[in-house]
Amino acid sequence: MRLLQRLRQKLPQHKYAIDTKMLGDAATLAWSNLGLWSSQAQTYVEACEQLAAHLAQSIQLSAQDCLLDLGCGHGASLQYWAQHYAVQHIEAVEIQTACIEKIQQQALACVRELHQCSFMNLNAANFAQKFDAIVCLDALYHYDLHQFIPQIPTLLKPQGRIAFHTLQLSENWSNAHFLSQQRDQYLLKLADVQLKHLMSQAQLQQLLEQQGFKQIQIQILSEPVLAGFADYVQRQPQFHGFQQDLNALKIQMTGKLCQQLRQSHRIDYVQVSATLA
Template structure:
Protein backbone atom coordinates (compact mmCIF):
# COMPACT_ATOMS: atom_id res chain seq x y z
CA UNK A 1 0.00 0.00 0.00
CA UNK A 2 3.02 2.33 0.21
CA UNK A 3 2.87 3.28 -3.45
CA UNK A 4 -0.80 4.19 -3.03
CA UNK A 5 0.01 6.52 -0.15
CA UNK A 6 2.75 8.14 -2.23
CA UNK A 7 0.33 8.62 -5.11
CA UNK A 8 -2.24 10.21 -2.83
CA UNK A 9 0.26 12.70 -1.45
CA UNK A 10 1.83 13.73 -4.76
CA UNK A 11 -0.83 13.06 -7.39
CA UNK A 12 -3.63 15.15 -5.92
CA UNK A 13 -1.48 18.28 -5.83
CA UNK A 14 -1.37 18.19 -9.64
CA UNK A 15 -4.64 16.41 -10.35
CA UNK A 16 -5.69 18.53 -13.33
CA UNK A 17 -2.34 19.29 -14.96
CA UNK A 18 -0.69 16.87 -17.37
CA UNK A 19 2.57 17.13 -19.29
CA UNK A 20 1.34 16.20 -22.76
CA UNK A 21 4.84 16.50 -24.21
CA UNK A 22 5.95 13.50 -22.16
CA UNK A 23 3.12 11.55 -23.76
CA UNK A 24 4.00 12.65 -27.28
CA UNK A 25 1.89 15.75 -27.94
CA UNK A 26 4.00 18.84 -28.60
CA UNK A 27 1.16 21.07 -29.85
CA UNK A 28 0.53 24.42 -28.18
CA UNK A 29 -3.10 23.37 -27.75
CA UNK A 30 -2.42 19.81 -26.63
CA UNK A 31 -4.64 16.89 -25.72
CA UNK A 32 -4.99 15.73 -22.13
CA UNK A 33 -7.03 12.53 -21.89
CA UNK A 34 -6.33 8.80 -21.64
CA UNK A 35 -7.14 8.21 -25.29
CA UNK A 36 -8.97 5.42 -27.07
CA UNK A 37 -6.52 2.85 -28.40
CA UNK A 38 -6.90 0.05 -30.94
CA UNK A 39 -4.42 -2.18 -32.72
CA UNK A 40 -3.73 0.49 -35.32
CA UNK A 41 -3.20 3.38 -32.88
CA UNK A 42 0.43 4.38 -32.41
CA UNK A 43 0.46 7.98 -31.21
CA UNK A 44 -1.03 9.75 -28.21
CA UNK A 45 -2.74 12.65 -30.09
CA UNK A 46 -4.34 10.11 -32.43
CA UNK A 47 -5.74 8.13 -29.49
CA UNK A 48 -7.05 11.31 -27.86
CA UNK A 49 -8.82 12.32 -31.06
CA UNK A 50 -10.36 8.86 -31.25
CA UNK A 51 -11.75 9.16 -27.72
CA UNK A 52 -13.24 12.54 -28.63
CA UNK A 53 -14.70 11.09 -31.84
CA UNK A 54 -16.33 8.22 -29.95
CA UNK A 55 -18.16 10.76 -27.81
CA UNK A 56 -19.06 13.10 -30.68
CA UNK A 57 -20.49 10.23 -32.71
CA UNK A 58 -22.52 8.98 -29.74
CA UNK A 59 -24.37 12.33 -29.52
CA UNK A 60 -24.48 12.79 -33.32
CA UNK A 61 -22.58 16.08 -33.25
CA UNK A 62 -23.21 18.26 -36.32
CA UNK A 63 -21.88 21.55 -37.63
CA UNK A 64 -25.16 23.28 -36.75
CA UNK A 65 -25.01 22.42 -33.04
CA UNK A 66 -24.38 24.97 -30.33
CA UNK A 67 -21.70 23.13 -28.33
CA UNK A 68 -20.38 23.45 -24.78
CA UNK A 69 -17.08 21.65 -24.03
CA UNK A 70 -16.65 20.99 -20.29
CA UNK A 71 -13.15 20.63 -18.85
CA UNK A 72 -11.53 21.33 -22.22
CA UNK A 73 -8.03 21.24 -20.75
CA UNK A 74 -5.34 22.62 -23.02
CA UNK A 75 -7.75 23.18 -25.90
CA UNK A 76 -7.07 20.46 -28.47
CA UNK A 77 -10.68 19.32 -28.46
CA UNK A 78 -11.86 22.83 -29.37
CA UNK A 79 -9.69 22.80 -32.48
CA UNK A 80 -10.92 19.29 -33.28
CA UNK A 81 -14.58 20.30 -33.13
CA UNK A 82 -13.86 23.23 -35.46
CA UNK A 83 -11.74 21.40 -38.00
CA UNK A 84 -13.28 17.93 -38.13
CA UNK A 85 -16.94 18.68 -37.34
CA UNK A 86 -17.05 22.28 -38.63
CA UNK A 87 -18.80 23.45 -35.46
CA UNK A 88 -18.68 27.24 -35.28
CA UNK A 89 -20.75 27.97 -32.18
CA UNK A 90 -18.52 26.62 -29.40
CA UNK A 91 -18.07 27.69 -25.81
CA UNK A 92 -15.86 26.02 -23.25
CA UNK A 93 -15.43 25.72 -19.49
CA UNK A 94 -12.06 25.05 -17.87
CA UNK A 95 -10.87 25.41 -14.28
CA UNK A 96 -7.13 25.86 -14.90
CA UNK A 97 -6.31 29.53 -15.44
CA UNK A 98 -3.14 28.77 -17.44
CA UNK A 99 -5.17 26.75 -19.94
CA UNK A 100 -7.83 29.45 -20.23
CA UNK A 101 -5.19 32.13 -20.93
CA UNK A 102 -3.48 29.96 -23.56
CA UNK A 103 -6.76 29.18 -25.33
CA UNK A 104 -7.81 32.84 -25.34
CA UNK A 105 -4.46 33.71 -26.91
CA UNK A 106 -4.42 31.01 -29.59
CA UNK A 107 -8.14 30.75 -30.35
CA UNK A 108 -9.31 34.37 -30.34
CA UNK A 109 -12.24 33.44 -32.63
CA UNK A 110 -13.74 31.16 -29.95
CA UNK A 111 -17.03 32.75 -28.79
CA UNK A 112 -16.19 32.27 -25.10
CA UNK A 113 -14.17 30.24 -22.62
CA UNK A 114 -15.16 30.45 -18.97
CA UNK A 115 -12.81 29.80 -16.07
CA UNK A 116 -15.16 27.84 -13.83
CA UNK A 117 -15.88 24.39 -12.44
CA UNK A 118 -18.28 22.48 -14.68
CA UNK A 119 -20.26 21.73 -11.52
CA UNK A 120 -21.15 25.44 -11.27
CA UNK A 121 -22.57 26.14 -14.71
CA UNK A 122 -25.59 27.86 -13.20
CA UNK A 123 -23.23 30.64 -12.14
CA UNK A 124 -22.11 31.30 -15.73
CA UNK A 125 -24.21 33.76 -17.69
CA UNK A 126 -24.62 31.94 -21.01
CA UNK A 127 -26.63 33.84 -23.60
CA UNK A 128 -28.65 30.78 -24.65
CA UNK A 129 -28.80 27.05 -23.99
CA UNK A 130 -26.75 24.41 -25.81
CA UNK A 131 -27.71 21.65 -28.21
CA UNK A 132 -24.78 19.47 -27.11
CA UNK A 133 -22.70 19.33 -23.93
CA UNK A 134 -19.57 17.16 -23.99
CA UNK A 135 -17.12 16.31 -21.22
CA UNK A 136 -14.12 14.22 -22.28
CA UNK A 137 -12.44 12.07 -19.63
CA UNK A 138 -13.20 14.31 -16.64
CA UNK A 139 -16.70 13.90 -15.18
CA UNK A 140 -15.75 10.86 -13.07
CA UNK A 141 -13.78 13.14 -10.76
CA UNK A 142 -17.09 14.58 -9.56
CA UNK A 143 -20.38 13.54 -7.98
CA UNK A 144 -22.66 12.35 -10.78
CA UNK A 145 -25.74 14.04 -9.31
CA UNK A 146 -23.96 17.39 -9.16
CA UNK A 147 -22.63 16.93 -12.69
CA UNK A 148 -26.02 16.05 -14.17
CA UNK A 149 -27.76 18.88 -12.33
CA UNK A 150 -25.20 21.37 -13.64
CA UNK A 151 -24.94 20.08 -17.22
CA UNK A 152 -28.69 19.58 -17.54
CA UNK A 153 -29.32 23.20 -16.57
CA UNK A 154 -27.65 24.54 -19.74
CA UNK A 155 -29.07 22.06 -22.25
CA UNK A 156 -31.81 23.04 -24.65
CA UNK A 157 -34.96 20.95 -24.91
CA UNK A 158 -33.92 17.67 -26.59
CA UNK A 159 -30.28 18.64 -26.05
CA UNK A 160 -27.69 15.84 -25.99
CA UNK A 161 -25.12 15.06 -23.31
CA UNK A 162 -21.99 12.95 -23.65
CA UNK A 163 -19.37 12.19 -21.00
CA UNK A 164 -17.10 9.52 -19.54
CA UNK A 165 -17.51 7.95 -16.14
CA UNK A 166 -16.39 4.99 -14.02
CA UNK A 167 -18.87 2.26 -13.14
CA UNK A 168 -18.92 -0.81 -10.91
CA UNK A 169 -19.08 -4.18 -12.64
CA UNK A 170 -20.94 -7.14 -11.14
CA UNK A 171 -17.67 -8.19 -9.44
CA UNK A 172 -18.01 -5.28 -6.99
CA UNK A 173 -20.86 -7.04 -5.18
CA UNK A 174 -18.62 -10.02 -4.38
CA UNK A 175 -15.80 -8.06 -2.73
CA UNK A 176 -15.23 -8.16 1.02
CA UNK A 177 -14.77 -5.04 3.14
CA UNK A 178 -10.96 -5.17 2.93
CA UNK A 179 -11.04 -5.42 -0.86
CA UNK A 180 -13.48 -2.52 -1.08
CA UNK A 181 -11.18 -0.47 1.15
CA UNK A 182 -8.34 -1.16 -1.27
CA UNK A 183 -10.41 0.26 -4.10
CA UNK A 184 -11.22 3.30 -2.02
CA UNK A 185 -7.49 4.03 -1.79
CA UNK A 186 -6.87 3.26 -5.45
CA UNK A 187 -9.60 5.59 -6.63
CA UNK A 188 -8.81 8.33 -4.12
CA UNK A 189 -5.27 8.43 -5.48
CA UNK A 190 -6.78 9.38 -8.83
CA UNK A 191 -9.15 11.94 -7.29
CA UNK A 192 -12.18 9.65 -7.62
CA UNK A 193 -14.58 9.16 -4.72
CA UNK A 194 -15.57 5.51 -4.35
CA UNK A 195 -19.00 6.54 -3.06
CA UNK A 196 -19.75 8.33 -6.34
CA UNK A 197 -19.53 5.16 -8.43
CA UNK A 198 -22.63 3.14 -9.30
CA UNK A 199 -23.68 -0.06 -11.00
CA UNK A 200 -25.09 0.22 -14.51
CA UNK A 201 -28.68 -0.07 -13.29
CA UNK A 202 -28.31 2.69 -10.70
CA UNK A 203 -26.41 4.81 -13.20
CA UNK A 204 -29.33 4.63 -15.65
CA UNK A 205 -31.85 5.34 -12.92
CA UNK A 206 -29.86 8.41 -11.85
CA UNK A 207 -29.83 9.77 -15.39
CA UNK A 208 -33.56 9.16 -15.68
CA UNK A 209 -34.17 11.03 -12.43
CA UNK A 210 -32.68 14.12 -14.13
CA UNK A 211 -35.10 13.64 -17.05
CA UNK A 212 -32.57 12.15 -19.46
CA UNK A 213 -33.73 9.59 -22.00
CA UNK A 214 -32.26 7.54 -24.86
CA UNK A 215 -29.46 6.58 -22.47
CA UNK A 216 -26.59 4.59 -23.90
CA UNK A 217 -23.75 3.26 -21.75
CA UNK A 218 -20.79 1.80 -23.64
CA UNK A 219 -17.87 0.01 -22.00
CA UNK A 220 -14.57 1.46 -23.26
CA UNK A 221 -12.35 -0.18 -20.64
CA UNK A 222 -10.20 -2.16 -23.05
CA UNK A 223 -9.62 0.68 -25.48
CA UNK A 224 -8.96 3.27 -22.75
CA UNK A 225 -7.57 1.61 -19.61
CA UNK A 226 -5.62 -1.22 -21.19
CA UNK A 227 -4.76 0.95 -24.17
CA UNK A 228 -3.18 3.76 -22.15
CA UNK A 229 -1.28 1.29 -19.94
CA UNK A 230 0.14 -0.50 -22.99
CA UNK A 231 1.12 2.79 -24.64
CA UNK A 232 2.99 3.92 -21.54
CA UNK A 233 4.81 0.57 -21.44
CA UNK A 234 5.91 1.18 -25.03
CA UNK A 235 7.10 4.69 -24.16
CA UNK A 236 9.24 3.34 -21.34
CA UNK A 237 10.93 0.95 -23.73
CA UNK A 238 11.61 3.64 -26.33
CA UNK A 239 12.95 6.44 -24.15
CA UNK A 240 14.77 6.93 -20.82
CA UNK A 241 12.55 7.28 -17.77
CA UNK A 242 12.30 10.72 -16.20
CA UNK A 243 11.76 11.19 -12.49
CA UNK A 244 9.96 14.53 -12.15
CA UNK A 245 6.44 14.91 -10.78
CA UNK A 246 4.84 14.99 -14.23
CA UNK A 247 6.42 11.66 -15.11
CA UNK A 248 5.43 10.24 -11.74
CA UNK A 249 1.80 11.14 -12.32
CA UNK A 250 1.77 9.57 -15.78
CA UNK A 251 3.48 6.42 -14.53
CA UNK A 252 1.03 6.01 -11.65
CA UNK A 253 -1.92 6.68 -13.95
CA UNK A 254 -0.75 3.92 -16.27
CA UNK A 255 -0.25 1.56 -13.35
CA UNK A 256 -3.75 2.28 -12.07
CA UNK A 257 -5.28 1.81 -15.53
CA UNK A 258 -3.60 -1.57 -15.91
CA UNK A 259 -4.76 -2.73 -12.50
CA UNK A 260 -8.36 -1.58 -12.99
CA UNK A 261 -8.62 -3.30 -16.35
CA UNK A 262 -6.95 -6.52 -15.19
CA UNK A 263 -9.23 -6.91 -12.17
CA UNK A 264 -12.40 -5.83 -13.98
CA UNK A 265 -14.16 -4.40 -10.93
CA UNK A 266 -14.27 -0.85 -12.31
CA UNK A 267 -15.31 -0.14 -15.89
CA UNK A 268 -14.52 2.97 -17.93
CA UNK A 269 -17.75 3.87 -19.72
CA UNK A 270 -19.00 6.36 -22.28
CA UNK A 271 -22.46 7.74 -21.56
CA UNK A 272 -24.71 9.54 -23.98
CA UNK A 273 -28.28 10.73 -23.36
CA UNK A 274 -30.92 13.19 -24.56
CA UNK A 275 -32.77 15.71 -22.41
Protein backbone atom coordinates in the same frame (compact mmCIF):
# COMPACT_ATOMS: atom_id res chain seq x y z
CA MET B 1 15.26 29.38 -1.23
CA ARG B 2 16.77 28.26 -4.54
CA LEU B 3 16.04 24.63 -3.67
CA LEU B 4 12.45 25.55 -2.84
CA GLN B 5 12.12 27.43 -6.14
CA ARG B 6 13.43 24.41 -8.08
CA LEU B 7 10.97 22.12 -6.29
CA ARG B 8 8.08 24.44 -7.08
CA GLN B 9 9.08 24.50 -10.74
CA LYS B 10 8.90 20.70 -10.83
CA LEU B 11 5.49 20.55 -9.20
CA PRO B 12 2.45 20.42 -11.54
CA GLN B 13 0.71 23.81 -11.73
CA HIS B 14 -2.65 22.24 -10.88
CA LYS B 15 -3.76 18.86 -9.55
CA TYR B 16 -5.22 18.05 -12.97
CA ALA B 17 -2.22 19.40 -14.90
CA ILE B 18 -0.17 16.89 -16.86
CA ASP B 19 2.94 17.17 -19.03
CA THR B 20 1.47 16.76 -22.50
CA LYS B 21 4.86 16.72 -24.23
CA MET B 22 5.94 13.84 -22.03
CA LEU B 23 2.70 12.05 -22.89
CA GLY B 24 3.32 12.42 -26.60
CA ASP B 25 1.70 15.68 -27.76
CA ALA B 26 3.95 18.73 -28.20
CA ALA B 27 1.27 20.93 -29.81
CA THR B 28 0.25 24.21 -28.22
CA LEU B 29 -3.36 23.05 -28.05
CA ALA B 30 -2.46 19.59 -26.80
CA TRP B 31 -4.50 16.53 -25.85
CA SER B 32 -4.47 15.27 -22.28
CA ASN B 33 -6.85 12.31 -22.06
CA LEU B 34 -6.40 8.53 -21.74
CA GLY B 35 -7.20 7.92 -25.40
CA LEU B 36 -9.11 5.14 -27.14
CA TRP B 37 -6.55 2.62 -28.35
CA SER B 38 -7.12 0.38 -31.35
CA SER B 39 -5.21 -0.92 -34.36
CA GLN B 40 -5.82 2.49 -35.97
CA ALA B 41 -4.30 4.39 -33.03
CA GLN B 42 -0.54 4.11 -33.27
CA THR B 43 0.34 7.33 -31.45
CA TYR B 44 -0.93 9.12 -28.36
CA VAL B 45 -2.48 11.92 -30.44
CA GLU B 46 -4.32 9.43 -32.66
CA ALA B 47 -5.72 7.63 -29.60
CA CYS B 48 -6.92 10.92 -28.09
CA GLU B 49 -8.58 11.90 -31.34
CA GLN B 50 -10.30 8.51 -31.51
CA LEU B 51 -11.73 8.97 -28.02
CA ALA B 52 -13.03 12.42 -28.99
CA ALA B 53 -14.52 11.12 -32.25
CA HIS B 54 -16.22 8.22 -30.48
CA LEU B 55 -17.81 10.67 -28.03
CA ALA B 56 -18.95 13.06 -30.75
CA GLN B 57 -20.45 10.26 -32.85
CA SER B 58 -22.52 9.05 -29.89
CA ILE B 59 -24.59 12.27 -30.05
CA GLN B 60 -24.19 12.89 -33.79
CA LEU B 61 -22.39 16.18 -33.28
CA SER B 62 -22.96 18.49 -36.26
CA ALA B 63 -22.05 21.90 -37.65
CA GLN B 64 -25.43 23.30 -36.60
CA ASP B 65 -24.87 22.58 -32.91
CA CYS B 66 -24.23 25.19 -30.29
CA LEU B 67 -21.74 23.23 -28.17
CA LEU B 68 -20.55 23.41 -24.57
CA ASP B 69 -17.25 21.61 -23.89
CA LEU B 70 -16.70 20.89 -20.20
CA GLY B 71 -13.09 20.46 -19.09
CA CYS B 72 -11.51 21.39 -22.42
CA GLY B 73 -7.97 21.24 -21.00
CA HIS B 74 -5.34 22.73 -23.30
CA GLY B 75 -7.90 23.19 -26.06
CA ALA B 76 -7.20 20.32 -28.47
CA SER B 77 -10.84 19.23 -28.35
CA LEU B 78 -12.07 22.73 -29.26
CA GLN B 79 -9.91 22.73 -32.36
CA TYR B 80 -10.99 19.17 -33.15
CA TRP B 81 -14.74 19.93 -33.03
CA ALA B 82 -14.23 22.85 -35.42
CA GLN B 83 -11.98 21.02 -37.88
CA HIS B 84 -13.75 17.65 -38.02
CA TYR B 85 -17.38 18.56 -37.32
CA ALA B 86 -17.40 22.18 -38.54
CA VAL B 87 -18.86 23.39 -35.25
CA GLN B 88 -18.80 27.18 -35.30
CA HIS B 89 -20.28 28.07 -31.91
CA ILE B 90 -18.42 26.61 -28.94
CA GLU B 91 -18.30 27.68 -25.33
CA ALA B 92 -15.93 25.94 -22.94
CA VAL B 93 -15.44 25.42 -19.22
CA GLU B 94 -11.98 24.83 -17.75
CA ILE B 95 -10.71 25.25 -14.21
CA GLN B 96 -6.97 25.57 -14.94
CA THR B 97 -5.80 29.17 -15.41
CA ALA B 98 -2.80 28.17 -17.55
CA CYS B 99 -5.09 26.34 -19.99
CA ILE B 100 -7.52 29.26 -20.23
CA GLU B 101 -4.68 31.68 -21.00
CA LYS B 102 -3.18 29.38 -23.63
CA ILE B 103 -6.50 28.98 -25.46
CA GLN B 104 -7.15 32.73 -25.35
CA GLN B 105 -3.77 33.38 -26.95
CA GLN B 106 -4.71 31.17 -29.91
CA ALA B 107 -7.90 33.16 -30.55
CA LEU B 108 -9.88 30.29 -32.09
CA ALA B 109 -12.73 31.67 -34.19
CA CYS B 110 -15.08 28.86 -33.12
CA VAL B 111 -14.72 29.64 -29.41
CA ARG B 112 -17.26 32.27 -28.41
CA GLU B 113 -16.66 32.18 -24.65
CA LEU B 114 -14.32 30.59 -22.09
CA HIS B 115 -15.58 30.10 -18.56
CA GLN B 116 -13.20 29.42 -15.70
CA CYS B 117 -15.23 27.54 -13.10
CA SER B 118 -15.91 24.14 -11.57
CA PHE B 119 -18.29 21.57 -13.03
CA MET B 120 -20.18 21.89 -9.74
CA ASN B 121 -20.95 25.55 -10.44
CA LEU B 122 -22.56 25.54 -13.87
CA ASN B 123 -25.01 28.37 -13.29
CA ALA B 124 -27.25 28.77 -16.32
CA ALA B 125 -27.21 32.54 -15.80
CA ASN B 126 -23.51 32.59 -16.72
CA PHE B 127 -24.24 31.41 -20.27
CA ALA B 128 -25.74 33.61 -22.94
CA GLN B 129 -27.93 30.84 -24.35
CA LYS B 130 -28.82 27.19 -24.02
CA PHE B 131 -26.92 24.48 -25.89
CA ASP B 132 -27.76 21.80 -28.44
CA ALA B 133 -25.01 19.56 -27.10
CA ILE B 134 -22.75 19.26 -24.07
CA VAL B 135 -19.63 17.08 -24.03
CA CYS B 136 -17.16 16.21 -21.31
CA LEU B 137 -14.16 14.30 -22.55
CA ASP B 138 -12.46 12.02 -19.99
CA ALA B 139 -12.93 14.17 -16.88
CA LEU B 140 -16.20 13.56 -15.04
CA TYR B 141 -14.93 10.75 -12.83
CA HIS B 142 -13.33 13.47 -10.68
CA TYR B 143 -16.80 14.77 -9.77
CA ASP B 144 -20.00 13.63 -8.07
CA LEU B 145 -22.56 12.84 -10.77
CA HIS B 146 -25.37 13.19 -8.23
CA GLN B 147 -24.51 16.90 -8.07
CA PHE B 148 -23.42 17.31 -11.69
CA ILE B 149 -26.31 15.76 -13.66
CA PRO B 150 -29.12 17.89 -12.11
CA GLN B 151 -27.41 21.05 -13.44
CA ILE B 152 -27.48 19.92 -17.08
CA PRO B 153 -31.21 20.14 -18.07
CA THR B 154 -31.23 23.91 -17.42
CA LEU B 155 -28.31 24.33 -19.85
CA LEU B 156 -29.78 22.30 -22.72
CA LYS B 157 -32.34 23.16 -25.36
CA PRO B 158 -35.30 20.75 -25.79
CA GLN B 159 -33.95 17.54 -27.34
CA GLY B 160 -30.45 18.62 -26.37
CA ARG B 161 -27.81 15.91 -25.99
CA ILE B 162 -25.06 15.18 -23.53
CA ALA B 163 -22.08 12.82 -23.80
CA PHE B 164 -19.35 12.13 -21.27
CA HIS B 165 -16.93 9.58 -19.86
CA THR B 166 -16.89 8.33 -16.29
CA LEU B 167 -16.14 5.32 -14.11
CA GLN B 168 -18.83 2.96 -12.84
CA LEU B 169 -18.99 -0.01 -10.52
CA SER B 170 -19.08 -3.26 -12.49
CA GLU B 171 -21.27 -6.29 -11.81
CA ASN B 172 -18.31 -7.82 -9.95
CA TRP B 173 -18.11 -5.04 -7.38
CA SER B 174 -20.67 -6.33 -4.89
CA ASN B 175 -19.00 -9.75 -4.80
CA ALA B 176 -15.48 -8.37 -4.25
CA HIS B 177 -13.67 -8.93 -0.95
CA PHE B 178 -13.75 -5.99 1.48
CA LEU B 179 -9.96 -5.61 1.33
CA SER B 180 -10.06 -5.45 -2.47
CA GLN B 181 -12.67 -2.72 -2.31
CA GLN B 182 -10.56 -0.81 0.21
CA ARG B 183 -7.52 -1.05 -2.05
CA ASP B 184 -9.55 0.30 -4.98
CA GLN B 185 -10.75 3.16 -2.81
CA TYR B 186 -7.19 4.08 -1.84
CA LEU B 187 -5.85 3.91 -5.40
CA LEU B 188 -8.71 5.97 -6.78
CA LYS B 189 -8.23 8.61 -4.10
CA LEU B 190 -4.62 9.05 -5.25
CA ALA B 191 -6.06 9.98 -8.66
CA ASP B 192 -8.59 12.39 -7.07
CA VAL B 193 -11.51 10.01 -7.65
CA GLN B 194 -13.88 9.39 -4.73
CA LEU B 195 -15.20 5.84 -4.64
CA LYS B 196 -18.38 7.02 -2.88
CA HIS B 197 -19.27 9.03 -6.00
CA LEU B 198 -19.22 5.99 -8.29
CA MET B 199 -22.42 4.06 -8.99
CA SER B 200 -23.59 0.99 -10.86
CA GLN B 201 -24.91 1.15 -14.42
CA ALA B 202 -28.48 0.74 -13.17
CA GLN B 203 -28.03 3.63 -10.72
CA LEU B 204 -26.50 5.85 -13.40
CA GLN B 205 -29.36 5.06 -15.78
CA GLN B 206 -31.91 5.86 -13.09
CA LEU B 207 -30.23 9.17 -12.23
CA LEU B 208 -30.35 10.29 -15.87
CA GLU B 209 -33.99 9.24 -16.25
CA GLN B 210 -34.94 11.15 -13.09
CA GLN B 211 -33.48 14.31 -14.64
CA GLY B 212 -35.55 13.92 -17.80
CA PHE B 213 -33.12 12.16 -20.12
CA LYS B 214 -34.03 9.45 -22.63
CA GLN B 215 -32.23 7.45 -25.33
CA ILE B 216 -29.57 6.66 -22.73
CA GLN B 217 -26.59 4.69 -23.99
CA ILE B 218 -23.86 3.44 -21.63
CA GLN B 219 -20.93 1.74 -23.38
CA ILE B 220 -18.11 0.01 -21.52
CA LEU B 221 -14.71 1.06 -22.91
CA SER B 222 -12.39 -0.41 -20.26
CA GLU B 223 -10.34 -2.47 -22.68
CA PRO B 224 -9.54 0.14 -25.37
CA VAL B 225 -9.13 2.98 -22.84
CA LEU B 226 -7.77 1.65 -19.53
CA ALA B 227 -5.82 -1.28 -20.90
CA GLY B 228 -4.79 0.73 -23.95
CA PHE B 229 -3.34 3.63 -21.95
CA ALA B 230 -1.62 1.27 -19.47
CA ASP B 231 0.03 -0.57 -22.35
CA TYR B 232 1.11 2.71 -23.99
CA VAL B 233 2.79 3.96 -20.80
CA GLN B 234 4.45 0.60 -20.26
CA ARG B 235 5.98 0.78 -23.75
CA GLN B 236 7.54 4.21 -23.11
CA PRO B 237 11.07 3.85 -21.65
CA GLN B 238 10.94 7.25 -19.91
CA PHE B 239 8.30 5.90 -17.50
CA HIS B 240 10.27 2.85 -16.36
CA GLY B 241 11.85 2.55 -12.93
CA PHE B 242 12.06 5.12 -10.14
CA GLN B 243 10.91 8.60 -11.16
CA GLN B 244 12.46 11.79 -9.78
CA ASP B 245 10.41 13.94 -12.15
CA LEU B 246 6.96 14.40 -10.59
CA ASN B 247 5.29 14.80 -13.99
CA ALA B 248 6.72 11.47 -15.15
CA LEU B 249 5.71 9.87 -11.85
CA LYS B 250 2.14 11.12 -12.28
CA ILE B 251 1.89 9.55 -15.75
CA GLN B 252 3.55 6.33 -14.56
CA MET B 253 1.12 6.00 -11.64
CA THR B 254 -1.88 6.78 -13.87
CA GLY B 255 -0.81 3.96 -16.16
CA LYS B 256 -0.52 1.57 -13.21
CA LEU B 257 -3.94 2.58 -11.92
CA CYS B 258 -5.48 1.94 -15.34
CA GLN B 259 -3.81 -1.47 -15.41
CA GLN B 260 -5.08 -2.33 -11.92
CA LEU B 261 -8.65 -1.28 -12.70
CA ARG B 262 -8.71 -3.29 -15.90
CA GLN B 263 -7.23 -6.41 -14.34
CA SER B 264 -9.54 -6.39 -11.32
CA HIS B 265 -12.75 -6.00 -13.42
CA ARG B 266 -14.46 -4.25 -10.49
CA ILE B 267 -14.63 -0.75 -11.98
CA ASP B 268 -15.37 0.04 -15.63
CA TYR B 269 -14.57 3.02 -17.83
CA VAL B 270 -17.76 4.01 -19.68
CA GLN B 271 -19.03 6.40 -22.30
CA VAL B 272 -22.48 7.82 -21.61
CA SER B 273 -24.80 9.62 -24.03
CA ALA B 274 -28.39 10.79 -23.56
CA THR B 275 -31.03 13.14 -24.96
CA LEU B 276 -33.18 15.52 -22.95
CA ALA B 277 -36.87 14.69 -23.29
